[in-house]
Amino acid sequence: MSLVPLVVAVPFAAGTLIAIVGKWIPPRIADVAGIGAAAASTVLAAILVSRTAHRTLVYWFGGWRPKVGQFPVGISFTVDRFGAGLACFACALVTVALLYSWRYLEEEHGLFEVIALLFCAGMAGFALSGDLFNMFVFFELMGVAAYALTAYQVEEEPALQAAFNFAVSNTIGSFLVLLGLALVYGRTGSLNLAELGQRLGTRHDGLVVVAFTLLVCGFFVKAAIVPFHFWLADAHAAAPAPVCLLFSGVMVELGLYAVARIYWTVFALHGVRPVLLVLGAVTAVGGAYMCVMQRHLKRLLAYGTISEAGCMLIGTGLLSHDGTAGAALTVLAHGLAKGSLFLACGVLLVCLGEVDELELHGRGRELRVLGVTWLLGAIALASPPFAGTFTGHALIEDSGPGWVAPVLAFATIVSTGAILRAGARVFLGLGPRNDPLLSEEPRESPASRENPSVALMTALALALAIGGLVIGALPGFAVAVEDAAHVFVDRHAYLAAVLQHQPVVHEAPSHWVTTTSSVVWAVATLLGSCGWAVFGLYREQLPQPAKVAMAAVARPFRAVHSGHIGDYVTWLVFGVAVVGGVFALTAS
Amino acid sequence: VTYLPYALAIVVFTAALFGIAISDNLVHIAVCVSVAQSATYILLLAIGYKDHGTSPVFSDIPSKRTTVDPVVQALTLTDIVVSVAVVALLLAFAVKSYEMTGTLDPAELAELKG
Numbered sequence: 046m047s048l049v050p051l052v053v054a055v056p057f058a059a060g061t062l063i064a065i066v067g068k069w070i071p072p073r074i075a076d077v078a079g080i081g082a083a084a085a086s087t088v089l090a091a092i093l094v095s096r097t098a099h100r101t102l103v104y105w106f107g108g109w110r111p112k113v114g115q116f117p118v119g120i121s122f123t124v125d126r127f128g129a130g131l132a133c134f135a136c137a138l139v140t141v142a143l144l145y146s147w148r149y150l151e152e153e154h155g156l157f158e159v160i161a162l163l164f165c166a167g168m169a170g171f172a173l174s175g176d177l178f179n180m181f182v183f184f185e186l187m188g189v190a191a192y193a194l195t196a197y198q199v200e201e202e203p204a205l206q207a208a209f210n211f212a213v214s215n216t217i218g219s220f221l222v223l224l225g226l227a228l229v230y231g232r233t234g235s236l237n238l239a240e241l242g243q244r245l246g247t248r249h250d251g252l253v254v255v256a257f258t259l260l261v262c263g264f265f266v267k268a269a270i271v272p273f274h275f276w277l278a279d280a281h282a283a284a285p286a287p288v289c290l291l292f293s294g295v296m297v298e299l300g301l302y303a304v305a306r307i308y309w310t311v312f313a314l315h316g317v318r319p320v321l322l323v324l325g326a327v328t329a330v331g332g333a334y335m336c337v338m339q340r341h342l343k344r345l346l347a348y349g350t351i352s353e354a355g356c357m358l359i360g361t362g363l364l365s366h367d368g369t370a371g372a373a374l375t376v377l378a379h380g381l382a383k384g385s386l387f388l389a390c391g392v393l394l395v396c397l398g399e400v401d402e403l404e405l406h407g408r409g410r411e412l413r414v415l416g417v418t419w420l421l422g423a424i425a426l427a428s429p430p431f432a433g434t435f436t437g438h439a440l441i442e443d444s445g446p447g448w449v450a451p452v453l454a455f456a457t458i459v460s461t462g463a464i465l466r467a468g469a470r471v472f473l474g475l476g477p478r479n480d481p482l483l484s485e486e487p488r489e490s491p492a493s494r495e496n497p498s499v500a501l502m503t504a505l506a507l508a509l510a511i512g513g514l515v516i517g518a519l520p521g522f523a524v525a526v527e528d529a530a531h532v533f534v535d536r537h538a539y540l541a542a543v544l545q546h547q548p549v550v551h552e553a554p555s556h557w558v559t560t561t562s563s564v565v566w567a568v569a570t571l572l573g574s575c576g577w578a579v580f581g582l583y584r585e586q587l588p589q590p591a592k593v594a595m596a597a598v599a600r601p602f603r604a605v606h607s608g609h610i611g612d613y614v615t616w617l618v619f620g621v622a623v624v625g626g627v628f629a630l631t632a633s
Numbered sequence: 634v635t636y637l638p639y640a641l642a643i644v645v646f647t648a649a650l651f652g653i654a655i656s657d658n659l660v661h662i663a664v665c666v667s668v669a670q671s672a673t674y675i676l677l678l679a680i681g682y683k684d685h686g687t688s689p690v691f692s693d694i695p696s697k698r699t700t701v702d703p704v705v706q707a708l709t710l711t712d713i714v715v716s717v718a719v720v721a722l723l724l725a726f727a728v729k730s731y732e733m734t735g736t737l738d739p740a741e742l743a744e745l746k747g
Contacts, residue, residue, distance in 0.1 A: 178711075182711060185715045185719070188719075189715075189718050189719060192722050193722065196726060196729075199729055200733075202730060202734055202742070203744050205726050205730040205733070206730065206739075206743070208722075209662075209723065209726045209739075212719065212722060212726070213662060216666055216669075216670075216719050217666070217669065220646070220669055220670060220672075223673045223712065224646070224672075224676060227677050227708075228676075230680065230704070230705070230708075231680040236704070279745045282745055283745065603746070606746055607746055608744065608746040610653065610656075610662060610739050611654045611655060611656060614653045618650055618654070
């Protein structure tokens with residue numbers, strides 16, 4: 046009996062079971078069962094991570110294992126270290142989210158657990174799948190669960206609006222994926238990633254480029270890459286804090302994972318790198334800029350996530366194993382640190398009934414532990430030397446062209462500076478009580494729950510923040526991720542593992558060592574973030590013309606984020622047209 | 634080879650996207666999403682189609698008969714199931730927000746912006 050399918054089956058079965066019997070069992074038992082299932086799934090995925098150190102595992106459903114050289118009729122889970130690691134990370138974050146919502150979301154019949162577990166199964170299945178159509182199915186499964194989670198506080202109108210926008214955007218994205226996979230199926234007659242890669246080989250005509258465009262744009266919707274990103278800020282602003290942890294921490298990143306996976310195993314087109322890098326840079330800078338203008342804390346953090354997704358896309362788009370490893374390290378550190386900040390927002394909502402930066406001015410002074418959590422989480426995101434997102438960013442910078450380092454530093458400074466500014470205002474009471482530059486947002490009504498366990502919630506947030514700092518500092522961890530990335534980008538090894546049953550895995554020939562320039566950039570980023578935070582707090586004191594100019598620059602950007610689904614879909618179509626147009630000229 | 638079904642899929646998909654872009658009614662948008670999904674059915678079935686092929690049920694036909702591709706039919710079925718879930722959720726959101734605000738116009742709902 047293979048462990049591989051259990052990672053998906055356990056949360057699936059547990060979720061379904063809780064949905065069926067939830068009415069008749071006490072809610073505490075449903076809670077415990079949900080947390081237990083997610084934790085079990087985490088452990089199973091961790092075992093897979095350890096087993097994939099030296100080989101890629103291939104599991105064929107129903108025993109439909111093809112003989113060497115035969116056409117793979119069956120459906121496979123193809124598990125390399127990246128996939129297993131991402132599944133493990135997703136399950137771990139779901140466990141944390143369920144623990145956090147132990148008393149945060151008092152609800153009937155354990156519905157939150159049910160949806161969260163289905164979400165968990167969808168994400169794990171997506172990460173492990175070795176079949177393009179199954180990727181689509183899991184993509185939709187996690188999508189549907191995510192829409193429901195966004196609208197979980199169904200009595201709030203913004204939550205419904207956000208969930209609607211999110212659902213329509215992502216469903217269109219999944220249709221693009223489906224159209225793309227239909228086209229490659231029509232060309233090759235296969236849906237297995239390895240067989241697809243084998244059959245396409247280097248025959249890259251117009252049809253293949255169109256299919257690649259559709260698939261990539263579909264996954265970019267999930268990854269919140271500009272101009273496909275509009276749903277993300279709305280969804281994060283309206284969803285409960287533990288759900289934001291899952292969205293920002295791992296769901297968005299799964300979109301990028303899928304792009305990298307299909308690029309490396311199936312397409313390997315030439316000439317796509319510039320497009321990916323430019324999109325990444327635009328997303329990194331644009332997200333950071335929008336981040337600065339927010340006063341709703343969760344929306345602010347959400348734009349920070351968009352910015353960071355841009356940084357990860359730069360890493361992925363470098364199309365090298367170092368860049369991919371850097372992106373993966375960033376995913377882990379960012380997921381934990383950003384997650385801790387979202388959880389801290391949840392605590393603020395429970396304790397102070399508010400997540401608006403200006404309304405909360407100085408009111409967080411009593412919550413000292415939470416203030417420390419916020420500081421640690423923000424610093425972990427600011428790429429501090431030898432901790433947090435540093436290793437990830439440094440790997441991306443060192444393996445990319447010269448402009449990458451300043452772009453990453455700029456995006457990080459602007460977005461983490463805004464996070465630090467918000468923290469200073471809320472927890473220290475610094476800066477003025479009013480800032481007309483920041484967007485007005487609808488209020489989120491406080492979670493009216495019976496005695497939520499604030500201590501547990503704060504402890505989880507603090508633990509994630511410390512985890513985010515430490516994961517970048519673990520000796521040997523970066524090396525392991527680099528080896529995994531080396532396997533991930535090795536197309537021949539993937540094809541051989543699935544089609545020839547040759548689980549050969551080798552280590553990266555050389556490993557990255559910390560360079561002086563990366564440390565210099567890290568120090569500059571950290572100091573810059575603090576400086577930008579101070580500027581953000583006291584920009585009221587700028588002369589009037591400067592303030593007018595800043596407001597004038599901000600206006601069009603704000604107007605673009607209209608909250609209207611029709612606009613979002615128009616941008617989506619525009620994005621597909623641009624990406625497809627450029628690919629048509631450059632990709633081959 | 635006829636390109637008609639492919640052209641039809643593109644036309645239907647584009648029309649659905651256009652419908653969402655200009656729509657002022659949430660229910661209309663949910664229907665447009667469903668129409669966009671129909672375009673994917675057309676494309677899938679067109680890819681698996683063979684002239685003079687029968688349905689791929691092998692119990693009562695000689696195994697040499699030409700059949701259409703069964704895989705795309707399975708994909709289409711899965712796709713339909715997915716579509717049911719998504720459209721159901723969209724309609725639920727629409728109904729719920731109509732209950733709360735008395736309008737279905739996304740422009741009037743747009744509270745989240747900037």
